Amino acid sequence: MSSFDLTPPSDTQRHTIDAGLSDEERRVLLAHGTEAPFCGVFLDNKRDGVYVCRFCGLPLFRSGAKFDSGTGWPSFFQPYDPAHIRYLRDSSHGMERVEEVCARCGSHLGHVFPDGPPPTGQRHCLNSVSLGFVAKGDALPDPLRRGGAEAAGAD
Numbered sequence: 001m002s003s004f005d006l007t008p009p010s011d012t013q014r015h016t017i018d019a020g021l022s023d024e025e026r027r028v029l030l031a032h033g034t035e036a037p038f039c040g041v042f043l044d045n046k047r048d049g050v051y052v053c054r055f056c057g058l059p060l061f062r063s064g065a066k067f068d069s070g071t072g073w074p075s076f077f078q079p080y081d082p083a084h085i086r087y088l089r090d091s092s093h094g095m096e097r098v099e100e101v102c103a104r105c106g107s108h109l110g111h112v113f114p115d116g117p118p119p120t121g122q123r124h125c126l127n128s129v130s131l132g133f134v135a136k137g138d139a140l141p142d143p144l145r146r147g148g149a150e151a152a153g154a155d
Helices: 011-019 023-029
Strands: 049-053 059-062 085-090 097-102 108-113 123-126 131-135
Touching: 059 123, 085 108
Parallel strands: none
Antiparallel strands: 049 059, 049 131, 085 097, 097 108, 108 123
16 A cells, blocks of 8 residues: 555646646557657666656666666666556557556556566666656655655655
8 A cells, every 4th residue: 555645636636737747658658659769868867866756756776776778768677666656558559468557646666577576577668758767865846736655755
């Protein structure tokens, strides 16, 4: 059970956040698009902190779980909390994949594959545009204006 509020954003909150997205963020997050490989802002990020959902701010992955997969997208072997990710069957583009979406807001993050490193063997292959980054010690974002755990710092 997550210590974060996983209640989906209201229609008003969605509209407010959506208004602040770029066209590319909207295409990837809301229309399940993919950014081009090797161009994402977080591909080579080596800073210590937490990667959060660009739309709702929910913590998704810790920097300690990031690895260089050579694929051109930021990759992680383990989520911040398994309850923060939902998995959907994706049969687009003539292949079977497992899509990852934010468990709170449903925004598209990327896909997970069974070819990652130990200990999980998973490769969560994400779009940088789907993420925000909070440096260790900084406060986590709260775009939904909720109290509680969201006000805590990145660990």
